[in-house]
Amino acid sequence: MTRTVDGVAEVPFTVPAIVEERVDRGSIAVLRLRRTDASPWPSWAPGDHVEIETGCGVRQYSLCGAADDPHWTIAVLREPEGRGGSDWLHHHALPGAELMVRGPRTTFPFGTAPEYLFVAGGIGITAIAPMVAQAERDGVPWRLIYSARERGAHLFRERYAVDPRVVLWASESRGRLDLADHLTGLGDEVAVYGCGPTAMLDELHRVAAVRHGLKLRTERFAGVATRDHDRTFSLELARSGRTIRVPAGISALDAASTAGVFIVSSCRSGYCGSCEVAVLSGVVDHRDSILDAAERAENSCMFPCVSRAVGDKVVIDL
Missing domain, CATH: 2.40.30.10 (Translation factors)
Structure with a gap:
């Protein structure tokens, strides 16, 4: 954001x-x-x-x-x-x-906490590494679980290889990483940040679902949006006074583009945040991989590459 x-x-x-x-x-x-x-x-x-x-x-x-x-x-x-x-x-x-x-x-904000657990998969370490460094500078306790396919394939390995707070996991030789084992006994004060492939983050969210109060924030490589239950709705542009009809099966971003309205975008899958627009009225069907539950409830923004209206219309600040 x-x-x-x-x-x-x-x-x-x-x-x-x-x-x-x-x-x-x-x-x-x-x-x-x-x-x-x-x-x-x-x-x-x-x-x-x-x-x-x-x-x-x-x-x-x-x-x-x-x-x-x-x-x-x-x-x-x-x-x-x-x-x-x-x-x-x-x-x-x-x-x-x-x-x-x-x-x-x-798009992946890092908040303060009394303790952290970081989980990275593959290239996901690029988002996690600065968070680890910030926790270290702040003197806050942290641990890192970092999985890569092969031994020696961990980016920034030289930073973590001899640190007892870090688990470097090679899935090709050691099999699937069982995240539930690493989250067992985790205190409610620990904030968990994860970035990596979909399967890894899905498992993190499954574990979090049975751990009420677990503070989890993740960033995905790919969106989880679905076109199931699409319905036609209107996208109203408050500043220009235009109204764009968004058919079922067509994203609001594509409908706007067809109507000659340019919105900056990148991933087009609901995980990068480039196309964020402010919402002035209407309830959004959030299908992105960016907002947490509180931010979705706030209903102050949407990502038109994937998200839609719950009702007949959404008014955006454009």
């Missing part, structure tokens, strides 16, 4: 950046970016993301560098079967290359 400073929304901006350094670790390219005009980057917080313009559209990546690093750092997992953005970056984001960067954007 959009960051606020002194109660005022801070709008992410787009600037050109240079790939200052690139380190390849198997199928992951770690990129350190500096602004072309040498100006400092805006401040960012653990869980923040940036958007990168690629030859295949805009893609979103977690900021995962050190808090005192004047550069912004992202890690790009090459996904040959993906939509092409990661493959494009692996071929084009070489040292000295220029990229257009938008951000930072807060």
Whole structure:
């Protein structure tokens, strides 16, 4: 969601950046970016993301560098079967290359707690690592469970390999990670943050469902939206006075685009937060993977790439 400073929304901006350094670790390219005009980057917080313009559209990546690093750092997992953005970056984001960067954007906010348990799967460590570092700086007790497919495939392994608070799990040699074992006996004061593949986070949520009071916040690689029970509704744009009819089976984002209304978007699956719009009236059928239960009940925003109206109309601030 959009960051606020002194109660005022801070709008992410787009600037050109240079790939200052690139380190390849198997199928992951770690990129350190500096602004072309040498100006400092805006401040960012653990869980923040940036958007990168690629030859295949805009893609979103977690900021995962050190808090005192004047550069912004992202890690790009090459996904040959993906939509092409990661493959494009692996071929084009070489040292000295220029990229257009938008951000930072807060979609996975990190809150204060007396103790933390972090759960990361694969490239999900990029969102979790800055949270671990913040907890360490704050002197707050923490533990990390970090699963990767193979031994030695853990990104940032050198930070965690000898730390007794960290479990480095290799599923290929050790089998499926049983998260319930690690959450057994967890006190209600412990906040759990997880980022990783759908199966891992589904298990986290199943465990949390039987642990009333467990403070759990997750970020997914893929959305969980479904087109089941779609119905036609109206999307009213308060500022322009326009009303767009959104048919069943068509997202509000696509209906708006067809009507000539541009809304920034990236994942189009309800997990990146790029298309967030403010809701002025109407009840939203939230189908995203971003908002928690309290935020959904607040009904102050929606992600039109997946979410719809419960009734006949939703009015948004656009």
